[in-house]
Amino acid sequence: MPTSPIGGMSNVKIFVLYLMRNINYPLSFVTINDIVMQNDYVMYLDFAMAFHEMLDGGLIVEDGKDERGEALYSVTRKGTIVAEQLRSDILPAVLDQSMTYALRYLDFQRRGVSVDCFTERRADNTFDVVFTLKEKDKTIFETKINVDSEYRAHQMRKTFRDRPDVIYRGVVALLSGKVDYLFDK
Template sequence: MAEMKDRFQIKVFILYLLKNIREPLEYKIINDMVMQDGFVSGTDFPICFCELLDQEQIIEERVDGKMLYRISELGAQSVSSVEFNLYDSVKEKALRSAHRLLAFHKTGNRIESKITPRGDGYMVSCSITDNEKTLLDLNVFLTDDNYADAMKENFTERAEVIYKGVLALLSGDVNYIFDE
């Protein structure tokens, strides 16, 4: 499935996920949920999200000092009448990925990344741990400091997606890389 370009379709997609997740979420988590499978671009998401806020289809609320967002009653009614416009395969894949992402965040996983100078290059170390074990421990040697910085930043921002990718590559299940 290709990336969605139509803003109406993107808004339906965002509302569909929020309706089915059924809990208020931080903006960053919603952003990751919507974009992780490549159906929506990083430039379209914030525009569509803000329009949904302005149209009161998404509600903003402060809970325990955090700004959270949830679908409004108006948004739920709206998406119920148009969600059939999304392909079932897109809905199923996106919802499955969204639940995985939420589970990842709820388990209390800690994400760490650092750059250590080593001789003629840099060692980028990335890890994901929970209270009991190390889920991922990855070290990569690079000779370019800008590339090392970019990798560290990308891991920090998208650790769950990278973890999912490593598992898929190691298991031989890399079909999602080629999905359009």
């Protein structure tokens, strides 16, 4: 039984088809998963189940291999028709926001942004954690935070390495005032 906030399995499939169709080039399973997981509308198990059902149902098809030999997938004509006809089951704002997140993620990946983070122990036994994103020779993001434990520093580094695009997007949103619900009024 699907547990995704977006609704039942039909909505999960429509959501995935919508994103894949609008990206409009073949993607690996891992990349499709990553773009679907950019927000919390679809749970991984629902995505995995829907993906295989869409493959078996002819809504998506294997469409070549990437440079590592992983299968790439694209939406079939049948999948496009399903996505267009049933799109109204999901709020347009949800689809638009999700598409924006997916394109930002893919842009970050395609641009080859490099991720670096490290920890320095200070004399007072706290830890400075430095986070850096570079695109070619240009630093596009760098910040340092002091934390009280090596464990917390490790967790922050792991999160940054796992989701650098989300961290970057979040910091930019905070600094530009786009998430004012976090600020006391």
